[in-house]
Amino acid sequence: MNAAAAGYALIFFDGLNLLIDQHAIVSLENMSILRGGDAEVKASEVIERDTCEVHSLTAHLVVANEIDTRCHYIVVLQTNEHRFGITVDSVQSLPIQDSKLNSLPTCMSVSKSPIQAYIQIEERIAFCCDVSALWCHIKSSESMHEHKR
Amino acid sequence: MNTRDNAVLFEFSSGRHAAIGLHEVAELILSPSLVSVPLAPDYCHSLCIWQGRAIPFVELAPLIGQRSPEIVRLALVVTYFTRSNGEQRWGALGLSAYFRMVNVSDDAACLLPQDSLAWASIAHSCFQLANEKVPILNLDALFEQRLELIS
Numbered sequence: 363m364n365a366a367a368a369g370y371a372l373i374f375f376d377g378l379n380l381l382i383d384q385h386a387i388v389s390l391e392n393m394s395i396l397r398g399g400d401a402e403v404k405a406s407e408v409i410e411r412d413t414c415e416v417h418s419l420t421a422h423l424v425v426a427n428e429i430d431t432r433c434h435y436i437v438v439l440q441t442n443e444h445r446f447g448i449t450v451d452s453v454q455s456l457p458i459q460d461s462k463l464n465s466l467p468t469c470m471s472v473s474k475s476p477i478q479a480y481i482q483i484e485e486r487i488a489f490c491c492d493v494s495a496l497w498c499h500i501k502s503s504e505s506m507h508e509h510k511r
Numbered sequence: 512m513n514t515r516d517n518a519v520l521f522e523f524s525s526g527r528h529a530a531i532g533l534h535e536v537a538e539l540i541l542s543p544s545l546v547s548v549p550l551a552p553d554y555c556h557s558l559c560i561w562q563g564r565a566i567p568f569v570e571l572a573p574l575i576g577q578r579s580p581e582i583v584r585l586a587l588v589v590t591y592f593t594r595s596n597g598e599q600r601w602g603a604l605g606l607s608a609y610f611r612m613v614n615v616s617d618d619a620a621c622l623l624p625q626d627s628l629a630w631a632s633i634a635h636s637c638f639q640l641a642n643e644k645v646p647i648l649n650l651d652a653l654f655e656q657r658l659e660l661i662s
Contacts, residue, residue, distance in 0.1 A: 423549040467567035468655050470551040487546040
């Protein structure tokens, strides 16, 4: 029996490969949507049409202090209640079977982390990312930033 | 190699050593291929790509409140059987220098070092080597549970 292939998108930024459920992706926007007006580069931008925040993340999933203008695209993601965007270098569709996903080893698994599984693609590792947990992580990182200020 | 050797002694941080059973050693890797795992604890921040598989890479220094070397040049691949179901697993330990084989006898047994509470969670036992107390690692405990960083 063939297991149904799940629909994932492989997104890449700052050297990190993330596997995102395709159903969580609302749209793919060009970075130019953020450019042209305000010369100031902020930690988050807002796409007016979708009224959603856009963030750049580092390879450690830390919210970057500035939007990474070297990225080419914005992936707009949807959780149950929130819509937000992250800047990426590339996006590709990746039909894989859930059975190919490996749970993170127990020693490196952190509860509430958006990363709980990975898939090995030759020498590359892509981390399966839960979008709702990613949103919570971004908001908690932001409040930590605010607290430090 | 002395035929009586039964343990492998390795340095994990400047001047600090730990040991594992000789039968638990799989391979020494020079310049291991590591992939950082986002948001993972400091002591096991990466997966090590070894023989086509991804295995957890652990550094002992952060577990006892010490800084790890900035560049990892050596990794010791180890194997163990899980306590829960007896399955064979592999992991990698960061080394700061080459390892050597030693003979450990019951006569050398001593109490664990007092510099970190973590030793009680990850060591089977301990032996005295010159002036140093050297913990013998419990690999199942090290790789199969999530440890709090307590120094």
